[in-house]
Amino acid sequence: MNRNNPPIPVPLLMLVGIVAISFSSIFIKWSVAPVSVQGMYRLLFTFLLMLPFARPYSGAAAALRLRDWLLLFASGTMLALHFLLWMGSLTFTSVASSTMIMALQPVFIMVGAYIWYKEKTAGSAILGMGIAILGVVFIGWGDVGLSADHLKGDLLSIGGTVAVAIHMLIGQKLVVRMPSFLYSLMVFFSAVIVFAVYNLAAGIPFFNYPAREWGIFVLLAVVPTVFGHILFNWLLQYVSATTVSMNILGEPVGASLLAFLLLGEQLKALQWAGGLLVLFGLAVYVFAGRRIHNDFIDKGVTINE
Template sequence: MASPKINPYFVLLIGVFSVSTSAILVKVSSADAGVIAFYRLLFTVLLMAPLFLWKNVGELKDISKKDWILSFVSGTFLAFHFILWFESLNYTSVTSSTVLVTLQPLFAFAGTYFIFKEKFSAGALTGGAVAVAGSIIISWGDFKISGQAFFGDMLALLACALITGYLLFGQTIRQRVSLMTYTFIVYLNSTMVLFFYVLIKDVPFGPYPIEEWVYFLLLAIISNLLGHTLFNWSLKYVSTSVISMAILLEPVGASWLAYWLLEEKIIQTQIVGGGVVLFGIMLFVADPARLKEHFQKRSADS
């Protein structure tokens, strides 16, 4: 595997900052969760189409039947991840929802262990366990506030499981398919799934006020093209579990934006739980065994 020209960890940081705006844009939108997700993906596909048709369309003939199937499954996971997460924001706070939806290590550890046989040191497992404990603190605080907030937390946790599945399938496909081609196929599949979801649910596709279309477009440009696409690029160079841990930083940016832009209060359990989650991230990232393995890999690739 060739060493990337740009440090993948720096790319991940940009991706995390970009997706931090997602919850805010969804929260201010009055459209149905499925409609928001549909237009987010549709606009993304339309923006990507010219470049894809110009440079990458020829790659489609080289994609195996297996990768087509895996891409469709990945796109379906992504579609329902968005539906459940966006719906959760109708019931719980930006802080709680984003913390829980970014708790992929809970699922990524198991997935990468069983699928890719990836090993984890005691330090990495401890970091993951601490991060999970932080999410439990947040959920417990929301449960004491209201059953509605707790329901929103559960929707966010289900959305978390789906996005982890999306990343795990992507880690497999990205070893054989270029970033642009893989991303375009998955986003297109996800858009089609969302189209039929909205159709079956009998929710109107429009008309909407101009500000709603602005929110949809910003979600496509910032959250998808600068967020998820960068995560997809990183899949070729780092593990799904590393990306999942990095995405745990998203609630920090989202909570800050929600506090200043939406005047959303942050309760004590969210502060404590969020702090515990961040501490878990630091334990995972600073794990000596993982750092040693990373630098050995980079030396071998260069």
């Protein structure tokens, strides 16, 4: 992991990313296209936006080993699976419930990081995680499991959460060996291929969508992907996958507020209280994580390599 700090403070970058990804569920709810088509064009348009800036990374791409390419494809496959399952969950359950469950990914990340990378987490950071997760549970408490459709949406969101956790753990391994831009570019391209094969096999049309849908595809590419996922991938150079995923816990707060304002989804008092708990838990976790990171730097030790 890079010992230096990014040119812009990490908390500010995290805030930008959280706001950006909070719009994702809103755009998905507005669209009537199949979620696999939304996911495919979301990543395809992002890939095309990034492609003009890819030439400086051609040397780094040529230096990649076969194992790196296989891991990139695996990461892209997990990203495609995440979008397919999570975006599909929004068809059956509310924004608050779906994003609440997806925000539990730090649990999977923390376990995976400990098993694969021997990454340890301080007790104070675990406390922050617990507070934030409790707040996330409050946000979705009112409508989780109220019907068969809600249960189906919940299960889809859980599957998507596991997939994105694996995607992030693979990414943490790869970004120490290649530029984050190259990593994102190749992972998005891999995910596009996976989506294209899926749509082709399922007989889902690639075209014949109204202009409004194409506009939503572009918004999905620019807002939550470029200013959300790409930003978080870049931050993996400076902070651990666990820290990045913990800050994504802010998405249920932002998404629930946007769903209330733009979709008319009602929030209960318990959910508003949950939002405050999430923010407080994030503050505790980020403070503990930054203190540990700085301690390692002061001792001249690199972490998570």
